[in-house]
Structure formats: structure tokens, C-alpha cells
Amino acid sequence: MVYSAGLAGSITMARGFTPLYQRVIDTIEGDIRTGRLKPGDQLPSTDQLRQSMGISPGTIRKGIDMLIDRGVLRGHQGLGVFVAEKS
Amino acid sequence: MVYSAGLAGSITMARGFTPLYQRVIDTIEGDIRTGRLKPGDQLPSTDQLRQSMGISPGTIRKGIDMLIDRGVLRGHQGLGVFVAEKS
């Protein structure tokens, strides 16, 4: 699983107008939509996502938090974050 | 408007611990439910909430972010945060 964010290393954030946390959301939801992530699947750890996307842990977390709040993901402390079984 | 961060009156005190960001959510939603905040009303600024609740800006922000994501609030950069007209 790749999770490349592109533009990694751009400190000045010369991004378009898509916030980084939105890119986290888009990436995960895209992988769910295409079937690369299926219900019950475990996501890469926050630290792995941080490394592969080049985004700080807090920003990774913000995207995941929103998807958990929306019911798309489920977080289990000590275990990991998983794709929700039902939408 | 009070927005005290005191422990009494919290809705979700079951299991002993309520996260601070949840207290922010509960306080705002409670004020909407009781009519103390009405659709179109402006909330106190993040900095005012920080002071009155004694909670860090990031945590205040997290609660507000979730309510914006749920459609309960609307944020307008440079203006303020308002109670959404539609529910």
C-alpha cells in the first residue's frame, strides 16, 4: 500500500487548495471505493501513514478522526484502525 | 454566556471520563437545545472559549471542527462561528 502524498517536503505548503488532512481523507476513502481497502481491513498505523505521506501525526490523526466520526472507520485502542463493516 | 468547564452537568459522565473536546461539544449542543444559542447566532471566539473553559485552543477547535463537520455549526474565516440555519 502506497499512500504517497506527493509534494512531501514542501515546507512552505505551496499546495493547491486542498488541505493535507483532506488529502488523508481522500486517500483512504478512495482506497475504500476502489476496493483496495475492504470492510474489516486494518489501516496502516498512524506512524506508517505519517512516514509514507510525509504528513505530521496530528494532521494524519485529524483526517482519521473525521472518518471515525462519520462512521467510515473504527478505531480500537491498542489494536489499530479498521474500515467499518457497515456504512 | 457561561461556558464553564466544571464537571457538573456533563451529559456523558458514564464510565467516569469525558474527554475535554466532548465537553466542548456537549456544552455547545446543550446551549442549542435549550435555545440559549439559536440558528444564526454567533459563538464566542475560540480565544474566549479557551479562556472561559480553561481548555487549550487546539482542543476547543477539535470540538468545533466536529460540529462543523456534522453540520451543526458553520465557520466563516475572519467572521466567526455560527449556529447552522438548517439541522
Next chain:
DNA sequence: CTGGATTTGTACGTATGTATT
């Protein structure tokens, strides 16, 4: 028109707590 003040929006880094293996 300009510039300051206010306020939200985004992003970073760090620390600590808690659950699971």
C-alpha cells in the same frame, strides 16, 4: 487605498494515558 486588529483555518511537534498483544 492601506494597514492593523480580530478570528477562523491549517499544520506542526510533543507529551502522556490506555488498551492490546
Next chain:
DNA sequence: CAATACATACGTACAAATCCA
């Protein structure tokens, strides 16, 4: 007990939008 991983919370900095003197 140790390692792993999520959950919560803190503080800071700067960008962007709005308002007004």
C-alpha cells in the same frame, strides 16, 4: 514486563478572510 498503536491534550506558528479606522 515490553512493544505496539490508538486516544487525548497541550502549545505554537502562520495563512487567510473580514472589518474598520
